[in-house]
Amino acid sequence: MTAATKTRIITEVPGPRSREIAELKAEFVSRSVSPALPVYIASAEGSVLTDVDGNEFIDFGSGIGVTSLGHVNEAAVAAAIEQSKRFTHTLFSVTPYELYVQVARRLAGITPGNFAKKSVLSSTGAEAIENAIKIARSHTRRNGIAVVDHAYHGRTNLTLGLNFKASPYSTGAGPRPGEIYRAVNSYPFRDGLSGVEAAKRAIAYWEKTAGVENLACLLIEPIQGEGGIILPAEGFLETLQAWCREQGIVIIADEIQTGLGRTGALFASEHFGFEPDLVATAKAIAAGYPLSAVTGRAEIMDAMPAGGLSGTFSGNPVACAAAIEILDQLEAEGAMSRAVAVGERIQAGLRELQAQYPSLIGDVRGLGALHGIELVNADGSPNAAAQAALSRAAIERGLLLLGGGSDGQVLRMLPAINISDELIDEALAILGECLAAL
Ligand SMILES: Cc1ncc(COP(=O)(O)O)c(C=O)c1O
Known part of the structure; x- marks a missing residue:
């Protein structure tokens, strides 16, 4: 359990203000536009999002690969x-x-x-x-x-x-x-x-x-x-x-x-x-x-x-x-080498987790700040339930992950390509906790 996990989240997730807005959303926004995660964002900086209840999330999604050089660049x-x-x-x-x-x-x-x-x-x-x-x-x-x-x-x-x-x-x-x-x-x-x-x-x-x-x-x-x-x-x-x-x-x-x-x-x-x-x-x-x-x-x-x-x-x-x-x-000089280093750090952390949970994490793959882990059942078939449970557990602990895969079986990670080592390590620690809890 990392100290940061405790301090980033200060309400239940979603918090009361996010839930209020979700009710308005249900009334006024088409049901066909369906947010993957239940928290409404108030501000963002670098690789951290803050929601309307004051909870913080390490952003391993970047709005699906958009804010690659950090929020509010x-x-x-x-x-x-x-x-x-x-x-x-x-x-x-x-x-x-x-x-x-x-x-x-x-x-x-x-x-x-x-x-x-x-x-x-x-x-x-x-x-x-x-x-x-x-x-x-x-x-x-x-x-x-x-x-x-x-x-x-x-x-x-x-x-x-x-x-x-x-x-x-x-x-x-x-x-x-x-x-x-x-x-x-x-x-x-x-x-x-x-x-x-x-x-x-x-x-x-x-x-x-x-x-x-x-x-x-x-x-x-x-x-x-x-x-x-x-x-x-x-x-x-x-x-x-x-x-x-x-x-x-x-x-x-x-x-x-x-x-x-x-x-x-x-x-x-x-x-x-x-x-x-x-x-x-x-x-x-x-x-x-x-x-x-x-x-x-x-x-x-x-x-x-x-x-x-x-x-x-x-x-x-x-x-x-x-x-x-x-x-x-x-x-600029160093931008791509930082993205490579980010990828190496993430991949090394994910491979350690795979070694701990080999029957759940079937594959770790990616390059730079684009990584995924494919979750499998005992027979090797796609395990979408694990992906959903891990994404949910991660957001409750202050880490935003994305789902992916045609069967919903892949956890996707697209942090900013200039994210700090500290945030990568914290994110991997949170993912480790989620896997342990699963
Ligand atoms: C590979 C790829 N192509 C096309 C698109 C569509 O882009 P947009 O959502 O901006 O229309 C996406 C969006 O996720 C994508 O990942």
Whole structure:
């Protein structure tokens, strides 16, 4: 039992004020918007959230990978405030401004691949995915989209069709869009295949069911996030890449969760020698201000006619100002090595816990500040109940964790990439207590 566990939590969880707001929420907010955790947040700083009852939580979620350089990132917030005083909106596709162009220039410099690149900015991750697919289809004049199981790409109508899980995202929402071909992913913990074997299996499926001449793009997360922090076996992405190049299929990397430093490299693709034609980014790009992008080969990015992309809030100037600051911090010396060190410390702690609870923790996996533990039953099957119980026990002790995995069997950890060693150790101690209590 750590001393900090006792002092961070001062009421029952949720506390009385959180419960009051939850009642209002039940009356006025759609039931379809359903918070995973029961506490309402009043303020946040660095890697700690404080709720409306004064309880503190070590944040191992970062709003699902958004506040990667800490909550209320001082310089990014200052840049956003300064920009807010100049102008908050003009609409880039009516009266443009330089910040948008500068964000695009910076993204061209840091995304994988040494070729001329262009970007289109938008507001959300799903919107970036929609844009990437429009661009790939327009460039190739083909329709098919190759995806893999366990993937998650958003909650808009097209992205519903790209997701693996139908429930709850598509439930009752009408027909899912067509021309989407979903093959089995590489999942080393579950399939025991080499990356090349898993890639050949997927390619054979797509060739049979879609026909290569019909495939516009392959859309893939280099490491799956919602799917349960699934790292593909070595050789998987490289083999898919070689096949796509041969067949003229545009490769789109969804780096919305994995990009911008999360894995200890600016892009997770870099760990695998993966060089996508287009990269979708969002989440961590602007310190919590809504901004997303597709960045890729200039000749592909120009495929749609003038006016074919953009929207009212796309590339909002306040978000762009914050993004420039965040990109500076990500590119600063030591930023990625800190993310690597964070990952090593978390992984070492998780492996110790796995050694203590080998029949419950089936797998520990991740890179940098993106980790997951897969919880299993005695027969090795997914153990969603343990994940739910551990998440609940952790929040009651002052640690915010995320669930994940197509069966809800994975505990996901996405702390800030600059979180302190002290907070990592405290979080791991709390997780240890929760496991002991289970
Ligand atoms: C890999 C991935 N793609 C797309 C999205 C959708 O992003 P957004 O929720 O901003 O639309 C998410 C969100 O969690 C994601 O993790």
